[in-house]
Amino acid sequence: MGRVADNMTTAKAPDLYTGEPPLQSAHNTWKLVKTDLAYALGPNVHRSWTGRLHITQADESVVTLSAPTRFIASKIETQFADTVRRLWDKHDQVDPPRRLAFAANPSAAVRSTAAIPGPKAASERAAPAPALRGQPSAPISPVAATRPAPSKTSESPRDRFTFENFVVGASNELAMAVARQVASQTGTGRAPQYNPIVIHGSNGMGKTHLLYAIETAIRDANPEKRMRFISAEDFVSTFVASVRGQGREGMAAFKASLRDVDLLVIDDAHFIADKPGSQEELLHTLVSLVDSGKQILIAADRHPDKIEKASERLKSYMSSGLVCKIGAADYELRLRILDRLIARRRASGHLDLAIPQNARDHLAARMNATPRDLEGAFNQIVAQSEFLGTAITLESVQETLSDSRYMMGQRLTVDRIQRAVCEVFSVTPTDMVSKRRARIIARPRQVAMYLCKKLTKRSLPDIGRRFGGRDHTTVMHAVKRIDALRADDPSFNAQIEAVETLLKA
Numbered sequence: 001m002g003r004v005a006d007n008m009t010t011a012k013a014p015d016l017y018t019g020e021p022p023l024q025s026a027h028n029t030w031k032l033v034k035t036d037l038a039y040a041l042g043p044n045v046h047r048s049w050t051g052r053l054h055i056t057q058a059d060e061s062v063v064t065l066s067a068p069t070r071f072i073a074s075k076i077e078t079q080f081a082d083t084v085r086r087l088w089d090k091h092d093q094v095d096p097p098r099r100l101a102f103a104a105n106p107s108a109a110v111r112s113t114a115a116i117p118g119p120k121a122a123s124e125r126a127a128p129a130p131a132l133r134g135q136p137s138a139p140i141s142p143v144a145a146t147r148p149a150p151s152k153t154s155e156s157p158r159d160r161f162t163f164e165n166f167v168v169g170a171s172n173e174l175a176m177a178v179a180r181q182v183a184s185q186t187g188t189g190r191a192p193q194y195n196p197i198v199i200h201g202s203n204g205m206g207k208t209h210l211l212y213a214i215e216t217a218i219r220d221a222n223p224e225k226r227m228r229f230i231s232a233e234d235f236v237s238t239f240v241a242s243v244r245g246q247g248r249e250g251m252a253a254f255k256a257s258l259r260d261v262d263l264l265v266i267d268d269a270h271f272i273a274d275k276p277g278s279q280e281e282l283l284h285t286l287v288s289l290v291d292s293g294k295q296i297l298i299a300a301d302r303h304p305d306k307i308e309k310a311s312e313r314l315k316s317y318m319s320s321g322l323v324c325k326i327g328a329a330d331y332e333l334r335l336r337i338l339d340r341l342i343a344r345r346r347a348s349g350h351l352d353l354a355i356p357q358n359a360r361d362h363l364a365a366r367m368n369a370t371p372r373d374l375e376g377a378f379n380q381i382v383a384q385s386e387f388l389g390t391a392i393t394l395e396s397v398q399e400t401l402s403d404s405r406y407m408m409g410q411r412l413t414v415d416r417i418q419r420a421v422c423e424v425f426s427v428t429p430t431d432m433v434s435k436r437r438a439r440i441i442a443r444p445r446q447v448a449m450y451l452c453k454k455l456t457k458r459s460l461p462d463i464g465r466r467f468g469g470r471d472h473t474t475v476m477h478a479v480k481r482i483d484a485l486r487a488d489d490p491s492f493n494a495q496i497e498a499v500e501t502l503l504k505a
């Protein structure tokens with residue numbers, strides 16, 4: 001870095017040309033350079049990168065500009081250093097201009113997150129020791145510069161799919177209860193209560209998570225139990241390969257590998273649609289295992305009856321045990337999944353991670369977000385904050401996700417819900433707030449209250465106010481009533497699904 005004589009505290013000798021101490025003249029020059037950089041690079045790029053440099057050292061020959069993280073320092077070094085140097089040379093009052101050095105100053109990054117309340121007091125956090133005044137900032141090593149700080153422990157992707165990490169809400173509690181029962185009963189010698197079991201739900205709802213959780217739980221409790229976990233895609237390709245190339249022995253080996261088990265798990269069963277040969281073989285496998293009292297668990301993205309181009313026999317056999325659905329996660333569940341993600345990240349060494357409540361609400365309020373969507377958005381904002389060394393705020397979350405798929409869905413308001421209900425149930429917005437209690441009006445009003453509770457973060461009293469100033473107990477009653485009616489009356493349930501579809505559009 002050259003001769004570093006003075007620093008922030010000790011730079012006293014006046015500069016030969018400006019008469020100012022080196023540090024002060026460096027600050028004056030840097031101010032001018034920053035104005036030019038905002039023009040040269042554009043204000044946004046400057047704000048994200050070069051604008052985050054700070055002078056940490058200056059003497060008569062070298063000025064050190066430090067970035068809050070290694071990543072930023074490295075990016076500046078590779079992309080903007082020439083521009084910064086050119087503008088520095090233009091403005092520096094010292095002749096010849098002082099040389100610029102770039103560095104990462106980890107203490108700055110720590111400062112930026114230490115202000116956020118975390119799970120521990122600031123004094124307890126395992127933060128790197130702050131840079132002492134007068135000590136040079138960390139130089140950049142090309143390899144380390146592009147990597148975020150490693151976490152304390154590293155989980156394999158599959159390790160995290162446990163029951164403990166699965167957050168339960170109204171939409172998935174049945175599937176969770178069933179999964180736990182399968183895990184505890186497999187291999188006990190008792191005949192399965194329900195067989196086969198199908199768990200279905202759209203993409204990203206947690207089906208595979210539950211299947212892996214079962215597998216892990218059984219493996220931990222009974223390592224000797226025999227499980228086979230196969231995706232329908234692998235089932236099809238292995239079956240086809242056995243038919244084509246491996247003759248009778250290959251086929252026998254394939255069949256044995258599926259039948260000689262205590263538990264057979266088949267993921268993504270919908271993949272079997274349109275493959276008659278494989279469907280036939282799957283059916284034989286299911287029948288054989290059920291007959292011999294071995295548990296079968298199947299996951300699919302839709303109800304077996306809705307797997308087009310699956311044979312009627314296969315569909316009815318799949319539906320003959322227990323079919324349970326993982327429904328869309330509601331606001332509350334999304335919020336709790338988010339909290340679990342934060343807790344897990346902290347537990348893996350990111351003690352400073354903090355997301356303020358308004359930013360969490362913003363993330364969870366995204367209608368239709370599946371747990372997978374939520375996880376993707378969470379990873380994105382955490383990575384951004386780690387790489388850039390910035391705190392996570394509502395504004396940073398909004399900015400980070402503004403172009404992403406995640407925020408494409410509209411936020412739901414009470415108004416939107418009321419309008420959608422009016423459309424499907426053929427009532428008017430005035431009916432939503434009127435005092436009329438005729439069922440033809442009161443029922444759609446209850447549906448709208450119910451959906452407001454399920455799909456928005458509004459409180460019961462708040463919702464009551466928006467429905468003609470009703471009491472929170474009226475809303476609570478509506479939620480219970482509609483929940484019960486949905487379970488009992490398929491045609492009423494279909495009407496509510498129509499409202500939900502409208503809201504998703």
Ligand SMILES: Nc1ncnc2c1ncn2[C@@H]1O[C@H](COP(=O)(O)OP(=O)(O)OP(=O)(O)O)[C@@H](O)[C@H]1O
Nearest residue numbers: 165166167202203204205206207208209337371372
């Ligand atoms: N209830 C939940 N609690 C915590 N994490 C969840 C929950 N549901 C889903 N996830 C997480 O969301 C992600 C997607 O889940 P998973 O892969 O199990 O979905 P899937 O239903 O199998 O999707 P696909 O049909 O596309 O395979 C996973 O990282 C999983 O851990």
